[in-house]
Amino acid sequence: MPPLLLFLFLVSCSLTAAAVTTSDSLQLELLRLHAPAATRLDYLRGLFHSDHLRQRSIVQRIGQRHIRRRTLAASDNTSSAAEAAAVQDSFAMPLSSGAYTGTGQYFVRFFLGTPAQRFLLVADTGSDLTWVKCRPRGRGGRKGSAAGEGRVFRPESSVSYSPIRCSTDMCKSALPFALATCPTPASPCAYNYGYSDGSTAKGVFAKESATITLSKGGRRRKLRGLVVGCTTSSVGASFRASDGVLGLGYSGVSFAAHAAARFGGRFSYCLVDHLSPRNASSCLTFGPTPALAVPPPRTTDLVIDPRLQPFYAVRLKGITVDGDLLRIPARVWDAGRGGGVILDSGTSLTVLAEPAYSAVASALSRRLSTVPRVTVDPFDYCYNWTAAAAAMVPKMVIHLAGTARLEPPEKSYLIDVAEGVKCVGITAAPWPGVSTIGNILQQEHIWEFDLRNRRLRFLRSTCRS
Template identity: 30%
Template sequence: MFTPLCIVIIVIASIYQFSCSVAQCNNHGGFTVDLIHRDSPLSPFYNPSQSPSERLQNAVRRSIIHANRFKSSALSPNTVQSSITVNKGEYHMKIALGTPPVQILALADTGSDLIWTQCNPCYGCYQQRAPLFDPQSSSTYRDLSCSSERCEVLRFRTCSSSDVCQYSYQYDDQSYTNGNLATDTITMESSTCGETVAFPEVVFGCGHNNSGTFEEDGSGVIGLGRGSMSLVSQLGSSIDGKFSYCLVPTSAENQSSKMSFGCDAVVSGEGVVSTPMLFKSTDRLYYLRLEGISVGDCKLEYKSHSPSDDSDENEGNIVIDSGTPLTFLPPEFYPQLESALKAAINQEPVSGHHGSLRLCYRKTTDLVLPNITVHFTGADVVLTPLNTFIDWEDDIVCLAMLPYDDPGLGIFGTFSQVNFLVGYDITNQKLSFKPTDCTKLQ
C-alpha cells in the first residue's frame, strides 16, 4: 500500500532548509505533489460549459498537435526547437520559486528539459493572470555567468555585456522564451506530509521575452525529461534518481493525480513489471522497446520496416510521454492491431466522422471490448478498455490509438497510463508499471 511515513529532517546548509517531513529511504527523502489535469475542476484551464465527451475530443486534437514534437525532424540535433508544444499539455504542477516563495503553475512535461517562468522586467511577454516572478525580490536569486558549466550545456545561448548567460528556446509552434539563465530555491508542498520541501540553487530560465500560444493561466514549464537541465536531473541524488506518477481517470473530476519523488516514488510489490529505459536520437526523452501487442490471446509481434531502425535491441522505438493523451503506434504496425480488434469485438464498427479516430463502436449492452497487452522488453502491461477506448459521444466509443506518421517510432500516451503507478528509476535506467487505483492515493 502506498503509505509514506513522514519524519522530520533538518538539513543545515547555509541559510537553506530542507523543510518537508519526509520518509527515510536509503538515506534519501520522499515527497508527493499534486499533478493537476488541465480539464479538472481543480485547474484554471477547466471549462465548465464543455461536456466530458467534448473535453475528450479536445484531448484528441491536442494529441495530434503534440505528437509532432517527436518526429525525427523535430529531434534533429540541428533544430532550434524544443520538443514540446507549450501550455497545450495535459498536466500541471504547482511550485514556488524564490525567497520569499512565489507560487507558479507550470506545465509538467517529461519531454522537456528546461524549467522556466516569466520574469520582471518583461519586454515582450504574453498576458499572464498571476504576478510575474520578480528576481530582485528574491534574496536567493542568482544570474549565471557565461563561463558557468550550466551555461555551457545550452546549445543556444548568448552572453550579455555584463557576462550573464542568456538562453533562447523556440518551440514547435514558433512560440519562444528568451531570458537569463539563473538559480534560485524551488519549493514544493507535499500532499502526503502537508509540509514543504525546498531545493536551493536550482537552474531555471528567467524569461524576459516570451511570446506565442501561451495561455494566460500558465506560468511556464517544468521540464521532467532526461536532459541535465530538467528538474529530476537537477534534484539527482536528493531524490535517489526516482520519480513516479499515478494518473486518475478523467471521470474522477475532483481528484488530482499524484507525482512522487525519492522513496515515495519506489514502485514495488505484487503486479510490478519493469522494462529498460533506452535511447534513440536524443537523451532528452524516455524511450522503451516495443516488442508486440496482444488482443486477448492473439499476439502481434512488432517488426520494424523502417530503414532507420537497425534492429538494435538497445535502441528505443516508443516514447513514454506525460503530454500526449493518445497512444501512437508505428504506422507499419497499427493496421495489424486494428484488424485484430475488429476480429475480437462482437460488433461491426460504426462509420462516419469521429475526428481523427479510426475505429469506433456504438455503445450497447452487449458490446464487449477486450483487454490489450502491450509487450515491452521484459514487461507485459495489460490495458483495460478504460485505457484503450474513449467516449467520443454519449453513444460512441473509439479506440484511443492511432498510427504515427514517423516509421519505426511510437508514443505511449497518458490514456494508456491511467490507473498505473508509473515509476522512473533514472539511476538504474528502468521504468516500472504497477496496476493501481490512482483515485485511492489521495
C-alpha cells in the first residue's frame, strides 16, 4: 500500500471522558452508519424490522447450543509466544472508518491479507467469525460482484492466505457453522451461515493476517493466524451495506479473542449517538482504555455462559423508573430459567422479554399519561412531544450485578421518530427468551469487555474522537 494512501486512512482515536495519553493498545475507528431513507421514521421502521429478525436468529442460535460443535475457549490461540510478547510490548491499531448506509449497525475499516486489502466490516459482538466477501481465482463475474456488491477479497493476491482443510480437527470440532462434507482430505473447510431473514453467507475457512497500526509511533504490524471466512456467495439485506463481518463474540476463533489475547485481554468500544452526522466517529480499542481511568467506571460481571455463547451476558437485578423498582420476575434475567440478558452491538433497539417489556413500557407510559398519544406503526407508545412533555420525562435505570447502574440518556429509550414525535424505543420479545440491550441504549458510553478477568466496565462519554 503506498505510504500516502495509508496515511489517508490512519487516524487517532481519543475519547473525551478523560484527557489521557494512549498507552499500548490496538484501536479501530468506528463510524455510525444510518439511513439515507426518505424519513427518519422510515429508517427506524427498518431498524425495528431488522432487530426482530435478528432477535429471532439469536433465540434460534442459543436454542441450538446443545447440538452445536464444541467451541474453543476464548483464551485459546495459535500465535507464538514470541509474537504475542512483541505485540503486547507497545502496540495499538487505529484504522479509518466511514460510510453512509441504511443499516442500524456500526462498522470498522479492516486491512486483511499480505499485501493488505481494505474492507468495511460490521463490528458484531454477536458473531464469532470474521468473514469478507471473496472471489478466489477462477470464479467468473464482473469485478466486485462475487458475494454481492462492494469490495471482494482476492486470496491469490495474498501470500499469507492459508486455507483450512476439512480433514483437520479445527474444521471438525471448532469452527462455527462448518459443513460436515469433506470430498477429499485436502478440500477446504466450508461453511454456510443462515439468518432468520433468509440471508446466507457461504464460503470456506482460512488462516490469514491483518495489518494493524500501533497507537504509539504509528508503526505497522501483522496479526497472524486469524481465522477468517472467504465468503463466495452471500444473499440478503444483512450484507448489502458492508464487505463482511468483524467477529467480536466470545469464541476461540473470533477476532476479539485473537486480538485481546495480545493486548491485555480486553477490548472496548464507544458508540456515538445513533442520529449523529455521517462523519461522526468513535473507537473500537484492543488493550488498555485510558478514558476509563478518571473518573472510575461502573463495573459488573461479564457473564460467559455456554448457553448464551458467543454473546456476552450480564446479570440484571432489576429496572427502576423514577426510583420505583418494577415488578419483573427474577427468572426473566436468569439464563438457567429461560431468560438472560445479552449486550449486542448488532441489535439497535433494546428488546426485552415480554414480562420485562410490559413492566417497563407501562411504567414509562403512566408517567407520560398527560402527554397526547399518537399512533406510529410499529411502535406501541408514541407521543406528541412538546416542551411541557420534555419536563415530564421519567428516568429509567438498569441495575446490574454489584452496584453498577446503567443510566442511559433519555434519548436512548424515548427516541425521536419524527418532528415533534417521540416513541418508547424498546420492543418486546416472546417469553421465555433472552433480552437484548441494543446499541442505541449503549450509545454515548465506553464499554470495556475484560475477557481475561470477566469484567464489564462502562462510563458515559461523548464518544467523539
